[in-house]
Amino acid sequence: MAALTAALVGSTVTGATAQSHSETSILIYSEKNRIRATEGNFTLSKQLKNDYTLNLRLTYDGLTGATPTGASPSRYAQTITRASGGKTIAVPAGEHPVDNSFKDTRFAAEAGFSRPLGRLNTATFGAHASSEHDYTSLGINGGIARDFNRRNTTLGLSLSVARDVSKPVGGYHVPFTDIEAEIDDDRETRLERFSGKKRNVYDVILSMTQVLDRQTLLLLNLSLNRASGYLTDPYKIISLVQAPDGGDPGEPVGAIFENRPDSRNKNAVFAELRRHLGRSTAGLQYRYFWDSWGVVAHSVDATLRFDFKQRGAIHPRVRWYHQSEADIYQPFLVQGVPLPAYASSDSRLAAFDAYTLGLTYSVPVRNGSRLNITAEYYAQRGDRSPPEAFGSLLSFDLFPKLDVIMLRLGYERDF
Amino acid sequence: MKIRRIASRAIVSLVISCLPGGCASVGVEVWERDVLSKPEMQLNHQANNRTIDDHIYFSKEAASGGRGFGGGGCGCN
Numbered sequence: 001m002a003a004l005t006a007a008l009v010g011s012t013v014t015g016a017t018a019q020s021h022s023e024t025s026i027l028i029y030s031e032k033n034r035i036r037a038t039e040g041n042f043t044l045s046k047q048l049k050n051d052y053t054l055n056l057r058l059t060y061d062g063l064t065g066a067t068p069t070g071a072s073p074s075r076y077a078q079t080i081t082r083a084s085g086g087k088t089i090a091v092p093a094g095e096h097p098v099d100n101s102f103k104d105t106r107f108a109a110e111a112g113f114s115r116p117l118g119r120l121n122t123a124t125f126g127a128h129a130s131s132e133h134d135y136t137s138l139g140i141n142g143g144i145a146r147d148f149n150r151r152n153t154t155l156g157l158s159l160s161v162a163r164d165v166s167k168p169v170g171g172y173h174v175p176f177t178d179i180e181a182e183i184d185d186d187r188e189t190r191l192e193r194f195s196g197k198k199r200n201v202y203d204v205i206l207s208m209t210q211v212l213d214r215q216t217l218l219l220l221n222l223s224l225n226r227a228s229g230y231l232t233d234p235y236k237i238i239s240l241v242q243a244p245d246g247g248d249p250g251e252p253v254g255a256i257f258e259n260r261p262d263s264r265n266k267n268a269v270f271a272e273l274r275r276h277l278g279r280s281t282a283g284l285q286y287r288y289f290w291d292s293w294g295v296v297a298h299s300v301d302a303t304l305r306f307d308f309k310q311r312g313a314i315h316p317r318v319r320w321y322h323q324s325e326a327d328i329y330q331p332f333l334v335q336g337v338p339l340p341a342y343a344s345s346d347s348r349l350a351a352f353d354a355y356t357l358g359l360t361y362s363v364p365v366r367n368g369s370r371l372n373i374t375a376e377y378y379a380q381r382g383d384r385s386p387p388e389a390f391g392s393l394l395s396f397d398l399f400p401k402l403d404v405i406m407l408r409l410g411y412e413r414d415f
Numbered sequence: 416m417k418i419r420r421i422a423s424r425a426i427v428s429l430v431i432s433c434l435p436g437g438c439a440s441v442g443v444e445v446w447e448r449d450v451l452s453k454p455e456m457q458l459n460h461q462a463n464n465r466t467i468d469d470h471i472y473f474s475k476e477a478a479s480g481g482r483g484f485g486g487g488g489c490g491c492n
Contacts, residue, residue, distance in 0.1 A: 015448035016457055023463045029471070043463050057466070141484065152442025160484045203484040209458065211442045215450050219458055223480045267419070270481030274456055281455040289478035290419050297478035305455050315461070323477050349477055360464065374464060380475070402475070410463060 012122065012147050013154050013209050014217065018053065021045045025372070025410030027061075032403040035065040035102065041410075055112040055126070062105045066098035070345040072239035072252050072332045073097070073396040080255065081179050083235040085170030096400045099235065106132045112141075120147045124158070137164040139201070152211040160203040167196040168234035175259030176339055179237050197230030215277070221270040228263040238345040240335045241393065250391025253335055258344040260328060265292040281305040294327035295349070301356075312363035312370070319356035325349065331386055331398050347400050352382035368415065374408040 022044045029037040039061035046054045069089070071080055078091040082099055091097040112126030124143045130136065139162030147154050171183075171193030183189065207221045239252040268289045275282050282304050289297040299321040307313045326349035328342040358376035365371050382399030389398060443451070454460060465482075473479040 014451040014456055015445065016452040016454070025463055025467075027467055039467070041463060041467065043466075149442055150444065158484075203480070205484065211448075211451060214443050214447050217451060217456060217458070221481060223484075225480050225484070266478070266480055268478070268481035272458065272482070274458070276450045276453065276456055281453075285482070287478070287481040288419075289481065291477070293477075295477045297476070299478070307455075313455075321472070321476060321478075326477060348475060354476065356468075360461070372461075372464070376468075378471070378475075404471075406471075408464065408467065412463075 012145070013151055013211050015151070018047050018051065020047045020415050021413070022415070023372075023410050023412040025408055028407045030405050031065065032405075033066065034098070034402070035063055035067060037061055037063040051116045053114045055110075055114070057108075057110040059106070059108040059130075064103050066100035067102045067235075068347060068400045069097045069099050070236040070238055070258060070347075071097040071255050072241060072345075072393065072398070074252050075392050075395070076251070078252065080237075083170065083173070083179065083237055083257065084168065094396065104132050104134070106130060117144070120151075121145065128162070134167050134169050135164065136167075137162055139163065141203075143205075145207075154207075154209040156205070156207040156209075158203075158205040158207070160201075162201040162203075164199040164201060164229075165196045166199065166230055166234060167194065172197055172234060173257045175232055176256050176343075179255045179257060197234075199227055199229035199231060201225065201227045215275055217274045219270075219272040221268070223268045223270065225266040225268075226263070227266075231262060231264055232258060232260045233344070233346055236344060236346050238330060238343055239332045241332045242391070243334050243336050244390050246335070248392065250389070250393035252332070256333070258346070259342050260344055261293070261342050263292070267291065279307045281307075289323075291326075293349070294325070295323055297321065297323035310364065312361060315358075315360040315362065317356065317358040317360070317376075319354075319358075321354040321356075323352060325351040331388070332393065347380075347382065350382050350386075350399060352380050352399065354378065354380045362412075365411075369411065369413040372408070372410040372412060374406070374410075376404075376406040376408075378402075378404040378406065 025041045027039040029039065039059060042058045044056040048054060069080060073094055073096055075093055077093050078097060080089045080091060080097050082089055089097060089099055108128065108130035110126065110128040112124055114122055114124040117123045122145045126141045128139050139160060141158060141160035143156055143158030145154050145156035203223065203225045205221055205223045207219065210218045212218055236258045237255040238258055240254045240256065242248050242251050242253055268287055270287045272283065272285045285301040287299045299319065301319040303315055303317045305313050305315045328344050329349040330343040331345050333339065333343060356376060356378045358374060360372055360374040362370050362372050380402040384397040384399055385394060386398055450456065469483065
């Protein structure tokens with residue numbers, strides 16, 4: 001969806017000749033000791049008559065490996081019941097409990113169509129569908145952009161509506177219930193647990209693209225997103241640990257399913273500056289993000305393209321990201337203390353910094369086609385020992401750090 | 416809260432001020448777009464790489480959106 005929107009807002013002010021374009025790529029994604037994924041992508045942007053454009057994107061990915069359950073490490077070996085039911089997980093002493101039976105495939109398709117409306121307006125319409133064995137999403141989007149000031153300014157407004165359905169493996173669990181609790185197996189309960197939980201997602205983007213001078217382009221976006229419905233992660237659990245005055249303070253004694261609010265508003269201000277510098281092109285992006293769960297995030301992404309004329313181009317890239325902790329984030333809950341209204345131990349809602357280092361080499365293979373080879377390293381580092389930790393929790397790294405290597409190979413063609 | 420109000424208002428004011436007339440002095444003429452029309456100056460340059468990255472960040476970080484639509488379409492573990 002991101003690609004189609006960017007194409008809408010940026011297509012007119014630069015005066016670039018519209019051209020059909022396709023890219024086929026494969027991505028190998030590998031987290032250290034965790035998830036591995038292989039993803040294939042096909043994108044097509046086809047120019048039709050009367051300046052109509054058709055955009056298509058197909059994605060297929062397969063994931064396997066281990067994902068954190070959200071439970072706390074312990075000084076002793078633990079046995080944890082999987083949220084998806086069935087087998088238990090044996091966790092060695094001192095290690096983060098991970099569910100290593102994670103397996104999923106996803107197929108996603110997006111199609112968009114844009115057409116001029118009069119001399120200065122462009123309208124777009126699109127739809128997407130994606131399917132995993134436990135999650136489906138269907139959505140439509142539309143937008144309008146208008147050029148002003150001798151086509152030096154484009155203002156755009158885009159809207160999107162999506163309907164997602166989550167059908168967790170092992171069925172839906174009542175938030176905050178004990179993961180070991182017996183579940184009634186009567187017909188009515190089964191129907192309720194396996195019927196699927198719905199989520200509606202709405203997006204609005206207000207954008208402005210501005211030519212600043214012969215070499216410089218600026219994009220500014222204000223994006224508003226609202227999700228309502230089932231926002232809880234059905235596979236995440238939280239450990240209940242012994243109180244500071246207990247026999248073994250900080251040691252897990254059980255676990256419950258997490259519970260998130262049923263609505264979330266996400267807002268972002270995004271700016272991108274592109275400047276041509278002779279044989280190189282620099283791009284700088286900044287995003288300020290805040291949401292109704294108390295998360296504030298900053299990201300800065302810088303790219304540079306060095307052109308070697310006939311021998312291709314290289315694009316080094318650096319990204320820094322920081323997010324604050326969500327109000328609902330609780331790495332663990334204390335036994336005997338009343339439960340908060342909501343809680344999740346998902347480390348993606350913790351405070352952390354993330355870094356990306358990347359390099360793409362783009363080499364021409366024939367007239368109008370290129371091979372793109374990308375290698376990226378991505379790392380997340382959070383607070384190893386949050387201030388609320390006590391007892392045996394003080395001896396563990398409570399943020400499951402993440403290290404990822406990504407390799408991509410893409411074949412791009414203009415026609 | 417203050418930064419959010421200022422940032423949102425700054426964008427809205429910039430957009431409004433660039434309605435006909437406001438930004439007329441900024442920009443170039445049609446015959447001065449030789450550099451801007453190069454593929455590497457397009458905002459959707461390397462769009463495939465950026466879309467793949469955005470999806471990874473969407474599934475690994477709390478923040479999403481900004482450049483494109485912010486949510487939906489993935490259970491994400």
